[in-house]
Amino acid sequence: MQTNDHKVLVANRGEIATRIVRACHRLGLEFTCVYTAEDAASGHVRLARELGGANSLYRVSSYHDANELLAVADDAGCTAVHPGYGFFAEDYRFARRVAQRERKLIFIGPSWRVIRELGDKINTKRLARSLGVPTVPGSDKPIYDELEAEKVAQSLYEFQEQQGIRRPLVLVKASAGGGGMGIEEVYDLDLFKSVYRRIRNYALRQFKDEGVLIEQRIRDFNHLEVQIVSDRTGRNPVHFGTRNCSIQSIGLQKRIEVAPGFDPTSIEYGFDAAQVLRDITYHSLAMARKVGYDNVGTWEWIVTRDGHPFLMEVNTRIQVENGVSARIARVNGQEVDLIAEQIRIGLGQPLGYGQEDITFEGVGIEYRLIAEDPDNRFTPWVGRIDAFGWPEEDWARMYTHVPTEEPYDIPTEFDPNLALAIIWGKDLEEVKRRGVSFLEGLTLQGQNKAGDELRSNVNFLRDNTGRILRF
Numbered sequence: 001m002q003t004n005d006h007k008v009l010v011a012n013r014g015e016i017a018t019r020i021v022r023a024c025h026r027l028g029l030e031f032t033c034v035y036t037a038e039d040a041a042s043g044h045v046r047l048a049r050e051l052g053g054a055n056s057l058y059r060v061s062s063y064h065d066a067n068e069l070l071a072v073a074d075d076a077g078c079t080a081v082h083p084g085y086g087f088f089a090e091d092y093r094f095a096r097r098v099a100q101r102e103r104k105l106i107f108i109g110p111s112w113r114v115i116r117e118l119g120d121k122i123n124t125k126r127l128a129r130s131l132g133v134p135t136v137p138g139s140d141k142p143i144y145d146e147l148e149a150e151k152v153a154q155s156l157y158e159f160q161e162q163q164g165i166r167r168p169l170v171l172v173k174a175s176a177g178g179g180g181m182g183i184e185e186v187y188d189l190d191l192f193k194s195v196y197r198r199i200r201n202y203a204l205r206q207f208k209d210e211g212v213l214i215e216q217r218i219r220d221f222n223h224l225e226v227q228i229v230s231d232r233t234g235r236n237p238v239h240f241g242t243r244n245c246s247i248q249s250i251g252l253q254k255r256i257e258v259a260p261g262f263d264p265t266s267i268e269y270g271f272d273a274a275q276v277l278r279d280i281t282y283h284s285l286a287m288a289r290k291v292g293y294d295n296v297g298t299w300e301w302i303v304t305r306d307g308h309p310f311l312m313e314v315n316t317r318i319q320v321e322n323g324v325s326a327r328i329a330r331v332n333g334q335e336v337d338l339i340a341e342q343i344r345i346g347l348g349q350p351l352g353y354g355q356e357d358i359t360f361e362g363v364g365i366e367y368r369l370i371a372e373d374p375d376n377r378f379t380p381w382v383g384r385i386d387a388f389g390w391p392e393e394d395w396a397r398m399y400t401h402v403p404t405e406e407p408y409d410i411p412t413e414f415d416p417n418l419a420l421a422i423i424w425g426k427d428l429e430e431v432k433r434r435g436v437s438f439l440e441g442l443t444l445q446g447q448n449k450a451g452d453e454l455r456s457n458v459n460f461l462r463d464n465t466g467r468i469l470r471f
Contacts, residue, residue, distance in 0.1 A: 003347045004028040008108065009073045010048075012084030013063060014401040015420060016320075017044035020082050023340040025051050032076040034060045034069065038411040043401035063087050066094055073105060080106035080347060089317035092116035108346035110295040110316045114234075117291055118314040122175065122213070128311050131290060133283040136218060136302070136310045142175035142211025146196060152214040153192050160216060163306075168216075172196055174203035175211040182206065185217055218310065221302040222246045222471060223254075224261040224277075226284040227325045228299060229341060231351040234292030238355045239281050240325045240338065247464050249378040256461060257321040257366040258468050259328050263428045267469055271307025280309050287314070296322070296342045305471050318342055323399065323422050324366035330359045363431045365423045365468065367439065369400075371416035373455040380416045381455040383448030384409050390421070391441035395434055397422045407446075418444075418456070428469065435465050 007030040010020045017033060021044065024031040033048035033056055040059075048056045058072045064087060073081060081098050088094040095112035098105045109115070118124050125140045137159055143149045153170050160168030167187060172195050174182030182202050186195045196212060204210040223245045230237035242261030245254045262273035284299035298315040322338045329336050331353055345351060371381040385408045390398055400419035402408050410416050423438055425431025439462040446454035 003344065003349055006079045006106070006347055007031065007077055008343065009069065009076065009078040009081045009105075010034070010044075010084070011063070011069050011081050012087055012089075013039055013044060013414070014042060014417065015044075015399050016084040016318075017042075018047050018401055019323075019339050019399060020084060020343070021047050021051060023337055023343055026337065026340055027343060029343070030056075032056055032058060032072065032078055034058050034063065034072055036060060036062065036413075038413050041403065041408060043403055046403070066097065070098070070101070070105075074103060078105065080108055082108040082343065082346075083317070085317050085319060090115055090119055090315070092119060106347060108295070108343055109318075110293060110297060114291055114293055115316045118293075118297075118316050121313055124311075124314055127290065128283075128287060131283070131286050133287060134308070134310050136215055136312065138170070138215030139213050142209070143214060144200075144211055146193065149196050149212060149214055150189075150192060153186070153189060153196075156214065156216045157189055163304075171213075171215045171217050172199045173213040173215065174199055174207060174209075175213045176203060176207035176209040218302055218304060220471070221304050222261075222469075223248070224280060224301045224303055224309070225319075225321075226281050226299040226301070227322065227338070228284055228288050228293060228297045229338070229345070229351070230288060230293050230295065231345040232294045232348055233350070234294040235289070236351065236354065237285055237288040237293055238351065238353070238358060239285060240329045240336070240358065241360055242277050242281065243321055243325055244469055245321065247468065249372075249374070251378060253378075254321070255368050255370075255457060256464060256468060257324050257368075259324045259364045259366075260360065261469075263363065263469050266428050269307070269471075270305065273307070276303055276307055276309055280311075283309075283311065295346055296338060320368070320420065321366050323397070323420060324364040327364040327397070327422050327424050328360050328362050330361060332357050333359070362424055362426050363428050364425075365431050365435045365465070367421040367423070367435065367461045368417065368457075369419040369421060369442075369444070369461070370457050371410055371418055371454065372457050374457050374460040376455075378457070381448070382410055382412050382416065383446050383452070383454060385418075385444070385446040385454065387443050387445040388418075389443040391438060393434070393438065395424045396438050432465050432468065436462055439465075 010033045035045045083089040092112045092115040095107040098107040157168045169187045200210045225243045227240040244258045244261040247256040264273040300312045303309045326338045372378045423435045
């Protein structure tokens, strides 16, 4: 089947759905979009209707219902499913079901085996260590023996003391937990045994598995990422540079992303920042080759103030911040759309270029515009947007599902993400000036049912622009 004979189910909503639709349209592919009743006014619905007609839209009861999504795919004659990010994007069971059902579909993402292998944080750590990739110090398997756990904790305390950390601590985590459940910090080895026993008992009650992980708690770091792309052969992955995602909310949710991840040409670091970028890129590519990575993915790193990188995890999906990496990248001198590349190679086309064909130009900033109150612990704001607009500049791009020509009620069922603004500049100082100028030129007004004015993070983004790429 030729690539343009495929039809893609866009199994997501909002901003990412609009970008998938545009990428399909650019590639000459048919598509089908889904939406819920709460999303009837969303821009992704309007765009689908505009580019694909009324038949390109299906209303569903939930974006989380796999049976319903696959029923839509069958009824619409889709041959592939794009999960976007969130929802089913990193669910290997869903990806496996898509590929192995009687009416087989293509999952536009890594193969389900790769998602399963790298989605397991313990397995990822083992793989990394087998290749000499630095990981956060700690156990790479669940620990069930108290003496072994104490030995690991002792080694971590000693390691931190060697690093000059005055008050070292370790994390004691239920290995089968998730979402922050079953985690405690321990500063004192004398208290470690009691905490270990408490977490082990909690894990057994909650998860039916009393395995415990012991890890170092690293503070004062920058959060960096490496963007990897590979075709279905999995043999020749390439990278599209690095990103710095260190400016986050109090809940460790990213708010500003910058590409590349450091700027040693204008900022003096206490380490060889250019070498750190080369190292994390090298290690990410080595792991991608080892597992036969076969789509887009992101290797997430933390880099300490003294320049030590540690792999955190691998995200086996397209990420929100893919656009800022694409903005500074060129393939054979041409701008690139990483979502279009993901779809193209996901449908079986060869990558068609190597690392030597990829170049980088300038600096990019991505701002996540969100209806939230940074002064009140980033509490989501719910209400109606009455006016939304921004200055049109050739160095700025805005991706949004929020209509600009009429009021829009923010659905309470989803996170109040409004838009992504991507700013480009020839260097760090220019992109920061442009970023502040863009944010100050934004129009974003509205009110809730009580008549209170819209709350957003625009001022937070503006106020933090000056410290990007710094510790």
